[in-house]
Amino acid sequence: MTNRDNLSEIFKIISKSTGISYDKLDINTAMHDFERWDSVNHIKIILEIEKKFKKKINTTQMASLDSVSSIKKFLDN
Amino acid sequence: MLFYSFTYLLIFLPVTLLLYFGLRYLKFNSFHFLIFASIFFYSWWNIYYLPIILFSITANFYFSKILQKEDSHKKKYLFLSIIVNVLLLAIFKYLDFLIENYNLIFNTKIEPLNLPFPLAISFFTFQSIAFLINVYDNEIKEIKFEKFFLFVIFFPQLIAGPIVKYNYMIPQLSNKDNLRFNSKNFIIGLTILLIGLFKKVYLAESLSVFVESNYSDLENLNILSSWVTSICFTFQFYFDFSGYVDMATGSALMMNIVLPANFNSPLKATSIINFWQKWHITLSNFLTNYIYMPIMKTFKEFAFYKSLIAILIVFFIAGLWHGPSWNFVIFGLFHGFGLVINHVFRTFNIKLWSLISWFLTFNFVNISFIFFKLESINQSIIILKKMFFFEKKEFDYHANYLAILNNDYNLLITLCISIIICFCFKNSYSLIEKLSIR
Numbered sequence: 001m002t003n004r005d006n007l008s009e010i011f012k013i014i015s016k017s018t019g020i021s022y023d024k025l026d027i028n029t030a031m032h033d034f035e036r037w038d039s040v041n042h043i044k045i046i047l048e049i050e051k052k053f054k055k056k057i058n059t060t061q062m063a064s065l066d067s068v069s070s071i072k073k074f075l076d077n
Numbered sequence: 078m079l080f081y082s083f084t085y086l087l088i089f090l091p092v093t094l095l096l097y098f099g100l101r102y103l104k105f106n107s108f109h110f111l112i113f114a115s116i117f118f119y120s121w122w123n124i125y126y127l128p129i130i131l132f133s134i135t136a137n138f139y140f141s142k143i144l145q146k147e148d149s150h151k152k153k154y155l156f157l158s159i160i161v162n163v164l165l166l167a168i169f170k171y172l173d174f175l176i177e178n179y180n181l182i183f184n185t186k187i188e189p190l191n192l193p194f195p196l197a198i199s200f201f202t203f204q205s206i207a208f209l210i211n212v213y214d215n216e217i218k219e220i221k222f223e224k225f226f227l228f229v230i231f232f233p234q235l236i237a238g239p240i241v242k243y244n245y246m247i248p249q250l251s252n253k254d255n256l257r258f259n260s261k262n263f264i265i266g267l268t269i270l271l272i273g274l275f276k277k278v279y280l281a282e283s284l285s286v287f288v289e290s291n292y293s294d295l296e297n298l299n300i301l302s303s304w305v306t307s308i309c310f311t312f313q314f315y316f317d318f319s320g321y322v323d324m325a326t327g328s329a330l331m332m333n334i335v336l337p338a339n340f341n342s343p344l345k346a347t348s349i350i351n352f353w354q355k356w357h358i359t360l361s362n363f364l365t366n367y368i369y370m371p372i373m374k375t376f377k378e379f380a381f382y383k384s385l386i387a388i389l390i391v392f393f394i395a396g397l398w399h400g401p402s403w404n405f406v407i408f409g410l411f412h413g414f415g416l417v418i419n420h421v422f423r424t425f426n427i428k429l430w431s432l433i434s435w436f437l438t439f440n441f442v443n444i445s446f447i448f449f450k451l452e453s454i455n456q457s458i459i460i461l462k463k464m465f466f467f468e469k470k471e472f473d474y475h476a477n478y479l480a481i482l483n484n485d486y487n488l489l490i491t492l493c494i495s496i497i498i499c500f501c502f503k504n505s506y507s508l509i510e511k512l513s514i515r
Contacts, residue, residue: 038350039365040384040420043373060214062374063366 006075009052010068017044030067042066049075078121080236080324081277089118090328093232097332098258107256108223111231118232119196126195129169130230133198136161137205138225141212145220155213159206166202169195174401197236199398201229203363208243210367217243224251233329237321239339239359246334255333265512266330269505273323276316280498283491284313292451295459303463309488310450311443312495315344318357323505330509338506344442344499347434349415350423352442360398364391381424388420389413399449404457408448415441 007027015022018041020034031037037045046062049055053075057065065071078085093114100110120127140158147154167175173189180187208228211217224247231250234241249255291298291306298306319340326336343356353361372387373379389410396409422428429437444461451457503511 036423038420038423039369040381040388043370043384044379046370047374047377047379058214059367059371059374060211060216062370063362 006053007068007072010049010071010075013045013048013052014068017041017048025068027068027072030069032066045071078118080321080328081274084121086274089114090331094331098256101253101256108227108250111250112223112227115227115230115232115235119230119235122196123193125193129165129195129198130201133162133165133201133205134226134229137209137229138220138222140209141217141220141225144209144212151213155209158209162202162206162209166198168192169198171397171401200238200240201235203360203367203398204240205229207240207363207367211243231329231334233325233334234336237318237325238357239322239325239337240363241337241359245337249334252333257333259333261512262333263331265509266327266332268327269330269509270324270327272505272508273320273325273327276320276323276498278320280491280495281313281317281320283487284309284316284495287485287488288313288450292456292460295456295463298460298463300463300466303460307443307447307460307464309492311344311439311446312492312499314446314449315340315499316495319505326505326509335509340504341506342499342504344439345435346438346442347431348438349412349419349441352438353412353416360395364395368394381420385417385420388416392416402452403454404448404451407454407457408445411445411448415445 011022011025014020014025014029014037018034018036020036024034031042043062046057046065049065049071050057055075057074061074065074078089080086096110096114097107100107116127119130137158140154140161143154144151144158169192172192176187176189179185208217208225212220225243227250228241228243228246229235231241231246288306288310291302292310322339326339329336337359339358341355341358343352346352346355369387369391372390373384376383376387392409392413393406394409395412396406399405399408444464447460448454448457451460
């Protein structure tokens with residue numbers, strides 16, 4: 001998957017997990033920007049990312065992946 | 078040593094600041110000095126607590142070293158280290174509570190142990206558990222004993238938080254530039270400390286006189302006085318806790334150390350979810366990151382009902398963390414159920430007018446604090462009955478009570494100031510951000 005594909009997938013996962021419209025998401029979107037990206041939906045996002053990208057996310061990372069850019073950086077590495 | 082005591086404000090803090098900035102000229106290690114100052118600060122309460130925190134620090138440092146070395150049994154050692162921390166907390170904080178409940182259930186008469194309750198044990202236990210998980214996750218690379226020691230015992234945040242992270246504190250404490258006196262940070266820090274002092278000493282203490290006098294005479298409360306008293310306690314509790322944290326933040330800032338925000342105008346919250354994003358923020362973050370999310374991960378597949386169960390478990394723990402009493406458990410579960418309802422509303426996109434949302438949230442929090450304040454469930458029920466059941470014979474008493482309230486100018490002034498501060502002003506952290514430190 002290319003970096004651009006990653007970004008598109010991240011948007012899809014966040015949109016599906018939180019109900020936030022895909023169009024409203026961009027690279028600068030962070031958890032605190034949307035009320036619907038709360039802790040309940042955040043864990044949904046984490047579990048979806050693990051499943052989709054087959055990457056294990058540890059406890060410390062779960063908390064720090066709180067923005068589109070941090071998720072992208074994590075996946076790109 | 079209390080932050081608002083003369084000993085702290087006029088002797089300990091000025092001397093510590095003077096030496097903190099001055100000792101570098103003598104090439105004295107600032108870490109060692111801050112450790113010494115923090116040990117002195119902690120021991121001032123009761124030197125008999127010192128061995129317990131020293132044991133915790135030494136054991137957790139040892140565990141962190143094992144976690145860094147181990148590969149094959151890493152998970153087992155993490156569990157063991159968490160169990161040791163929880164056991165230490167349980168022995169000193171919850172053993173008598175367990176004995177009391179055991180006696181009640183099995184009709185036995187085991188004597189309580191009356192062990193001393195080491196100051197700050199709840200805070201440094203959670204902080205150490207978070208540290209060990211971070212080490213397990215390889216997020217902390219370099220651990221030195223003196224750094225870890227100071228991370229746990231650093232006096233501004235030791236007693237009542239905020240709960241800080243190793244990777245957040247150590248770079249600041251290690252930064253040699255922070256040993257240089259910074260007049261801007263000093264002035265902002267002093268301002269925050271004085272705001273905290275005002276909240277704690279004037280507002281919280283003034284309200285507590287009224288609250289204590291009314292709650293010591295529960296039977297004579299009526300619908301009006303029980304509501305006024307509960308609201309006064311809500312303000313008192315907020316000013317007490319946030320005031321203390323402000324003093325911690327201000328003290329640290331004078332040393333160029335920025336502590337994380339712990340309160341963000343929580344009484345303006347418009348939902349229970351929002352409340353916990355604004356009240357005791359570092360505890361909320363700990364509960365979310367180190368209890369809620371790991372529970373959810375064990376479920377593998379996400380389901381909404383599973384997340385609601387996890388919230389209730391987390392808030393049961395949160396309630397118990399506040400103290401060894403069923404009232405604290407009810408306080409935690411009350412908020413847990415509030416969050417569950419809030420999440421259900423959010424999922425089904427049910428929205429209320431913001432003023433109504435605020436009103437419901439404020440009253441929910443106000444009622445929950447009754448369980449926090451009073452010692453027994455029976456006392457809490459008496460107050461709740463007084464608040465929600467009107468007795469006709471009380472009419473005359475209400476008139477008298479209103480007259481008493483009108484004559485109690487000090488209470489009225491304090492309440493007005495409290496309302497203005499909570500709802501019209503920005504909070505201490507907005508002030509720090511606005512003045513942009515460094």
